[in-house]
Every structure is written in structure tokens, then in C-alpha cells.
Amino acid sequence: MQPLSQVLPPSATTTPEGHLSIGGCDVVALAAEFGTPLVIYDAALLRDTMRRYVQALRAHDPRAEVVYASKAFWAQALLRMAHQEDLRMDVASGGELFMALHAGFPAGKIVMHGNAKDAREIGEALDAMVGLIVVDSLDEIALLDQLAGERGRRQNVLVRVTPGVKPSTHAYISTGQLDSKFGFSLEGGLAAQAVAACRAAANVNLVGLHCHIGSQIFELGAYPAAAALLAAFVKEQGGDDLTVMDMGGGLGIAYTRDDDPPSVEEFADTVMDAVHAEWDAAGLPRPRVLVEPGRSIVGRAGVTVYRVTGTKDIPGVRRYVAVDGGMSDLMRPMLYGATYEAILPDRPEAEATDTLRLVGKHCESGDVLIQEAELPPLARDDLVCIPATGAYGVAMASNYNGVTRPAVVFVEDGRATVVVRRETYAELVARDL
Numbered sequence: 001m002q003p004l005s006q007v008l009p010p011s012a013t014t015t016p017e018g019h020l021s022i023g024g025c026d027v028v029a030l031a032a033e034f035g036t037p038l039v040i041y042d043a044a045l046l047r048d049t050m051r052r053y054v055q056a057l058r059a060h061d062p063r064a065e066v067v068y069a070s071k072a073f074w075a076q077a078l079l080r081m082a083h084q085e086d087l088r089m090d091v092a093s094g095g096e097l098f099m100a101l102h103a104g105f106p107a108g109k110i111v112m113h114g115n116a117k118d119a120r121e122i123g124e125a126l127d128a129m130v131g132l133i134v135v136d137s138l139d140e141i142a143l144l145d146q147l148a149g150e151r152g153r154r155q156n157v158l159v160r161v162t163p164g165v166k167p168s169t170h171a172y173i174s175t176g177q178l179d180s181k182f183g184f185s186l187e188g189g190l191a192a193q194a195v196a197a198c199r200a201a202a203n204v205n206l207v208g209l210h211c212h213i214g215s216q217i218f219e220l221g222a223y224p225a226a227a228a229l230l231a232a233f234v235k236e237q238g239g240d241d242l243t244v245m246d247m248g249g250g251l252g253i254a255y256t257r258d259d260d261p262p263s264v265e266e267f268a269d270t271v272m273d274a275v276h277a278e279w280d281a282a283g284l285p286r287p288r289v290l291v292e293p294g295r296s297i298v299g300r301a302g303v304t305v306y307r308v309t310g311t312k313d314i315p316g317v318r319r320y321v322a323v324d325g326g327m328s329d330l331m332r333p334m335l336y337g338a339t340y341e342a343i344l345p346d347r348p349e350a351e352a353t354d355t356l357r358l359v360g361k362h363c364e365s366g367d368v369l370i371q372e373a374e375l376p377p378l379a380r381d382d383l384v385c386i387p388a389t390g391a392y393g394v395a396m397a398s399n400y401n402g403v404t405r406p407a408v409v410f411v412e413d414g415r416a417t418v419v420v421r422r423e424t425y426a427e428l429v430a431r432d433l
């Protein structure tokens with residue numbers, strides 16, 4: 001187990017028969033009982049990570065809040081757990097808002113995001129009475145003002161600022177730079193215009209700023225850099241209405257054994273210390289700090305188990321091993337060139353003697369889960385487990401090629417609970433008229 005131990009959930013062990021076990025459950029037995037592909041979450045790790053975030057932030061300021069970014073994984077069971085653990089909820093569409101409300105999340109604890117909210121979504125957020133709406137464009141501010149006025153409401157908002165900090169991560173998940181579809185840039189004065197527009201809008205109540213610089217961040221120095229720019233901006237804007245500072249999410253996780261991300265505590269300490277130091281230095285009252293982690297709460301807790309459905313050796317080229325899922329349940333390798341490793345649930349400690357390309361079942365050459373996997377010999381019907389698939393995995397699932405979306409189970413103390421059942425063929429045609 002040693003080699004992949006920091007990528008798998010910490011509860012991962014080997015059973016007496018030599019199988020991979022997570023949360024006290026034999027992964028081979030889970031695959032036999034629930035079928036494959038199967039997404040398995042360590043429920044204790046999910047809960048523990050939420051608690052660590054809350055504790056680490058509130059050690060600096062009891063007013064600090066953790067807003068879970070539901071886009072990373074939004075099963076009802078997870079949203080209910082987040083509510084129990086006193087988190088707030090980041091939703092980025094009307095659908096995510098619906099799911100949070102359906103899970104019993106109090107609207108006042110919901111933060112509504114989105115760079116392209118339409119009138120219906122803004123109306124839904126207003127009708128639900130969400131706590132905060134993060135505004136992303138000048139026309140959105142005007143529309144929100146109008147829709148809130150029609151309802152006799154005055155909506156609390158944050159202005160999403162892109163500070164011009166570029167963290168070292170993939171361009172597709174880097175959001176804090178000037179040239180971004182998200183937010184208002186400091187450079188060029190757009191952020192100042194947005195603050196002025198909010199202040200001028202009768203039905204918009206500006207309470208602070210939001211800034212998400214990107215995702216899968218390992219170098220925490222980007223946060224103090226952003227905090228310095230944000231504090232200077234708050235000072236320049238004057239007024240006493242910018243009392244909330246949402247610093248976004250972005251903490252990275254280990255996908256392969258080469259990855260060594262900072263801890264939740266290091267992230268919390270860096271963000272809180274930076275905001276406090278910068279606001280103190282600017283002579284500003286310390287803001288209420290929010291952070292919005294997604295990946296670092298759910299990523300490591302989830303693994304996906306597939307069954308091998310074919311092997312092929314092309315002489316002098318390579319060995320292909322195909323599994324019963326792929327880009328329909330794990331898009332990240334195709335979307336960002338993300339790298340993963342694999343482990344065999346029935347012999348996690350067997351020697352890796354083969355180099356192979358692990359591919360999915362979809363009709364796309366790009367449907368490659370792992371370009372160069374080092375694994376023991378594999379044959380049809382063998383199980384393969386990819387760790388660290390808990391974030392942006394099933395959340396991005398599709399029905400491409402008529403593939404039904406996988407079941408999701410939570411495991412804890414040797415018990416497995418299906419929290420999302422496998423999709424059926426009938427559901428593939430349920431919407432067709």
C-alpha cells in the first residue's frame with residue numbers, strides 16, 4: 001500500500017486476503033455487489049476534512065466560514081453532510097441551487113456564483129433568499145437590481161475580482177488573471193466600476209469582494225499576493241461596506257505519488273494570516289473571511305473502480321487496456337491533460353511489471369484515462385482502481401455513447417451505503433418525446 005498511500009484515502013489498507021480495503025470495506029467485494037464503474041467515497045474522510053477546514057479557519061477568527069464548492073461533487077448525501085458540519089454552500093447555477101435547497105440547505109447559507117447567470121437563475125436565487133450573490137458582470141448588476149426591486153428585496157452581493165495573479169496551474173483552471181471570463185479585473189478599473197455600480201443600485205447591497213485565483217494550487221504564495229492587491233483595492237474604494245472577503249478555493253490534492261500538496265491547515269493559515277496582515281497594514285478593519293474549497297474536500301476521499309473489458313498489444317507500439325468507463329465518468333484527463341495513477345483492488349501490492357495505456361470505452365481516441373500506467377499484468381475482467389477521483393469526476397459525468405452514469409457509495413466503519421444509484425437504460429430515453 002505504501003507507494004500510493006498519500007493518494008488513496010488514509011483508511012486504505014490491505015485485507016488478510018490481500019485486497020484493497022477502504023473505510024473498512026473490501027473494494028473487490030464492493031465491485032461485486034454494486035457493479036462497475038463504481039465511485040467509492042470514504043465518508044469519514046469527507047467529514048474529517050470539512051471539520052479540519054472549519055477548525056483551521058476559526059482558530060484565526062471565529063467569524064470565518066467554509067463555503068463548499070458544490071460543483072466538485074454534489075450528491076445529496078454530501079450536501080447534507082456539509083450542512084451538518086456547518087459549512088456554507090457555493091452553487092454556480094440554478095440547478096446547483098435547486099440541489100442545495102433540496103438537500104435542506106438553508107438559503108441564507110448559500111452563495112450563488114456564475115459568470116452567466118440568466119434572469120431565471122437570478123430570480124430563483126432571489127426567491128429562495130440566498131445569503132449572497134457574487135456578481136460577475138456590469139449587466140448582471142443592472143439585471144439583479146431590477147429583479148430584486150420587482151420583488152421588493154435588497155440583495156447582499158460580493159463583487160468577483162480578478163486580481164491579476166496567475167497561480168502555477170493549468171490554464172483551464174486558472175481564473176485570477178486579467179484575461180478571464182470570470183470576474184472584474186483590478187487592472188483597467190473594471191473592479192472599481194463594479195463596486196460603483198453596486199453602490200449606485202438601490203436594490204443591491206454590496207457587502208464585500210470575492211476572488212478565486214484558480215484550482216489545483218500547490219504554491220500557496222499566490223494567496224498572499226492576491227490579498228495584498230485586494231487590501232489595496234478595498235482601501236482605495238473607501239467606504240465601510242466591504243466587510244466580507246471571500247478568498248475562493250483552489251487548494252490542490254495529490255493525484256499521483258509525485259504530488260505533494262500543502263495541507264488544509266497550511267492553506268487556512270496562509271490565507272487568514274495574509275488577509276489579516278494586509279488589512280492591518282492598510283489600517284482597515286479585518287474582514288469576515290470566507291473560503292470556497294471543493295477539490296480538497298472531496299478529491300482524495302473518492303476512488304473509481306473499473307472492470308477491464310479488453311486488452312490489445314500492438315507489436316512494437318504499446319499495450320492498450322480498456323475499461324468499462326472513461327470520459328463519461330472521468331473527464332479531467334481529456335479536459336486538462338490531468339494525470340492519475342491506478343492500483344489493482346485484488347492485488348494492490350503486486351509488482352508493476354507492465355507499462356500500458358489505460359483507455360475508456362468511448363468512441364474517441366482521446367478517451368485515455370492514463371497515458372502510461374505502470375501496473376501488474378492485466379486481463380479481461382480484472383478490476384482497476386483510480387484513486388483521487390472524488391472531485392470533478394462524477395460531477396462532470398455524461399451519457400456519451402449511451403453509457404449510464406455510475407453508482408456512488410459511501411463507505412465507513414465497514415458499511416457501504418449507496419448514495420447515488422446507477423443510472424438505468426430507461427433513463428437514457430426518459431426525456432425523449
Ligand SMILES: Cc1ncc(COP(=O)(O)O)c(C=O)c1O
Nearest residue numbers: 069212215249250292293294295
Ligand atoms: C468561484 C469558485 N469557487 C470555488 C471553486 C472551487 O475550487 P477548488 O475545487 O479548486 O477548491 C471554484 C472552482 O472552479 C470556483 O470557480
